[in-house]
Amino acid sequence: MKFAVLSCIHGNLAALEAVLADAQAQKADRIYCLGDLVGYGPYPNEVVERIRTLEIQTCRGCWDDDTVEGVNACECSYPSVLAEQRGLAAHLWSNREVSDQARAFLAGLPYSLREGNLCFVHGSPYSAHEYLLPETDAFVAVERVLSTGADVLFCGHTHVPYVRTLDATPVEITVRGPASASGEVRQFSASLKRIVNAGSVGEPRHGRPNATYVLYDTERVEVDLREVEYDWRSTCAAIVEKGLPAIFAWRLARGLEFAERAEDPTHVCTR
Amino acid sequence: MNSNSIVAVTGPPGVGKTTWIRQQLSRYEKGGIYCSPGTESVPIDWTRLVADFPGKLVRLVGNSCVGETGFPFFIELGYHLNLSSAGAGLEGLNLLRVAVVPPQTDASEWYTWADEVAVGAPVERVERPxxxxxxxxxxxxxxxxxxxxxxxxxxxxxxxxxxxxxxxxxxxxxxxxxxxxxxxxxxxxxxxxxxxxxxxxxxxxxxxxxxxxxxxxxxxxxxxxxxxxxxxxxxxxxxxxxxxxxxxxxxx
Missing domain, CATH: 3.30.1220.10 (CobW-like, C-terminal domain)
Known part of the structure; x- marks a missing residue:
């Protein structure tokens, strides 16, 4: 089986269409989506409708979460005062624009999906807002994969695609509890695990405006990081026409995310 | 150039006018006087020079650039000033006109105004400044x-x-x-x-x-x-x- 895994579409319909066409050309048997259908981009309702009508298995992203529940993060979620103001402006715009029907669809999305030994989440198994970066501490990374019971964890949220192989290594943990206050040391060996980040369809952050997604071949256990060209100029024009901050168009054209991740990417606001 | 000189410096933005003045100022133990007409409300270069030469006499003299004696006096002329009139009122004074220009510039056009031409940074030209x-x-x-x-x-x-x-x-x-x-x-x-x-x-x-x-x-x-x-x-x-x-x- 060949799966196409895409993430972080962010209302960029042109990018989504290009990725869907590429996935079809690559003969993908099934498509999984890791969320963030809305936010920043000009076509949130159209993207939701396309995903819904194609019945693409989708989990809920942080932007989908905030669109349904309302923004519930303090300034710690943003790397700068400027990014915070831009993020909030985008949320305000999305709240006005997203239809009730689209909102209801987003509200029904699960936080994770399973397919055999594969798990699909937006940020991490613990939160759609947590970033799993290539440089995330190896123990944390292994723990996140182990917590799912899967061998391969697909995630998005960082907007930069990568594959991280966590070699089989002995793990030593200390368990403290009422029965063993001094701490009981346990050792076990974690089998080979992988984290595959699908990048971003609609808001790339790899220095080019092209969409990224991944193809995963379950028989060959192979990952193909795909970069797809599309008419990003039309999306940039729509950003301006629809009243989103024009700087989003400028940043999209250069493959710069609109409001970068928090300074501490593992920090998850629990307010 | 002696300590009683009045030096008017011009050139395109970014070419290094203030840098040239800073180099000159550093040669005077007592410092000097600096002004840049038209920048009084946003005195970026003046503020930086004051910070760069702590304790030295680097002063903006009101808006009119009235000279004092005993110190070198630098007048930085921005691109937006008309050079033909920028030196008006200074005739008869010991005025030295310096143009700081990008490399590969035809210096002859600057010599209609300048006494000296110094080569600065290779700045880009602007059609609609x-x-x-x-x-x-x-x-x-x-x-x-x-x-x-x-x-x-x-x-x-x-x-x-x-x-x-x-x-x-x-x-x-x-x-x-x-x-x-x-x-x-x-x-x-x-x-x-x-x-x-x-x-x-x-x-x-x-x-x-x-x-x-x-x-x-x-x-x-x-x-x-x-x-x-x-x-x-x-x-x-x-x-x-x-x-x-x-x-x-x-x-x-």
């Missing part, structure tokens, strides 16, 4: 936001910026001098030798000047405003610094 200035005195800028704004500004997000300079008060109390010249390798930010401001809003000059073309002045002003800290955030940062300093004292 536009100058945007904003004083930000009292504002403190979030440094991470400043980095993003600077990247966008110098990358052309708000129009073609050819020369940018500014003094920014940032959240850790420093005053930074920011500088950009298109096509020229310059240090982006350097800290000015000024006391760190850790209590309330700074009561000293800060501001920015952008030279280029097709500048979106409204977007520039709005983005810069979005980079500024509100009272609550500023108080929070300054308290953090005070706590850290108190902690460091206890450890010592």
């Amino acid at each position: 536009q100058l945007w200035r904003a004083a930000t005195t009292g504002e403190v800028i979030d440094i991470e936001s400043l980095d993003v704004f600077w990247e966008e500004l110098t990358g052309g997000a708000y129009g073609r910026a050819v020369r940018v300079k500014g003094i920014f008060e940032v959240s850790d109390g420093r005053a930074l001098f920011g500088e950009f010249v298109a096509g020229v390798d310059v240090e982006q930010f350097t800290e000015l030798s000024l006391p760190r401001w850790w209590s309330g809003r700074p009561r000293r000059f800060s501001g920015i000047e952008v030279f280029g073309e097709d500048l979106d002045e409204a977007a520039l002003g709005e983005t810069l405003r979005q980079c500024c800290l509100n009272d609550q955030a500023l108080a929070h940062y300054q308290q953090q610094i005070k706590d850290q300093l108190a902690e460091a004292e206890v450890i010592l």
Whole structure:
């Protein structure tokens, strides 16, 4: 089986269409989506409708979460005062624009999906807002994969695609509890695990405006990081026409995310 | 050039007029006098020179550049001034006219005005020159936001910026001098030798000047405003610094 895994579409319909066409050309048997259908981009309702009508298995992203529940993060979620103001402006715009029907669809999305030994989440198994970066501490990374019971964890949220192989290594943990206050040391060996980040369809952050997604071949256990060209100029024009901050168009054209991740990417606001 | 000289310096933005003046000033133990007509409300270069030459006499003499004797007197003339009239009123004085020009410039056209021509940085030409200035005195800028704004500004997000300079008060109390010249390798930010401001809003000059073309002045002003800290955030940062300093004292 060949799966196409895409993430972080962010209302960029042109990018989504290009990725869907590429996935079809690559003969993908099934498509999984890791969320963030809305936010920043000009076509949130159209993207939701396309995903819904194609019945693409989708989990809920942080932007989908905030669109349904309302923004519930303090300034710690943003790397700068400027990014915070831009993020909030985008949320305000999305709240006005997203239809009730689209909102209801987003509200029904699960936080994770399973397919055999594969798990699909937006940020991490613990939160759609947590970033799993290539440089995330190896123990944390292994723990996140182990917590799912899967061998391969697909995630998005960082907007930069990568594959991280966590070699089989002995793990030593200390368990403290009422029965063993001094701490009981346990050792076990974690089998080979992988984290595959699908990048971003609609808001790339790899220095080019092209969409990224991944193809995963379950028989060959192979990952193909795909970069797809599309008419990003039309999306940039729509950003301006629809009243989103024009700087989003400028940043999209250069493959710069609109409001970068928090300074501490593992920090998850629990307010 | 003697200490009674009056030196008028001109050249395109970013070519190095102030740098040339700084080099000259450094040769005078007592310092000198500096003025730049038309920049009184956004005196970026003057502020930087004062910081660069602490204790030396580097003074802006009102708006009229009235000379004093015994000190070299530098007048920096911006591109926006008409050179034919810029020296008016200085006839009969010991005036030296210096043009700082980019390399490969036909110096002959400058010699119609200048007594001396110095070669500066290879700055880009601008067809429709536009100058945007904003004083930000009292504002403190979030440094991470400043980095993003600077990247966008110098990358052309708000129009073609050819020369940018500014003094920014940032959240850790420093005053930074920011500088950009298109096509020229310059240090982006350097800290000015000024006391760190850790209590309330700074009561000293800060501001920015952008030279280029097709500048979106409204977007520039709005983005810069979005980079500024509100009272609550500023108080929070300054308290953090005070706590850290108190902690460091206890450890010592």
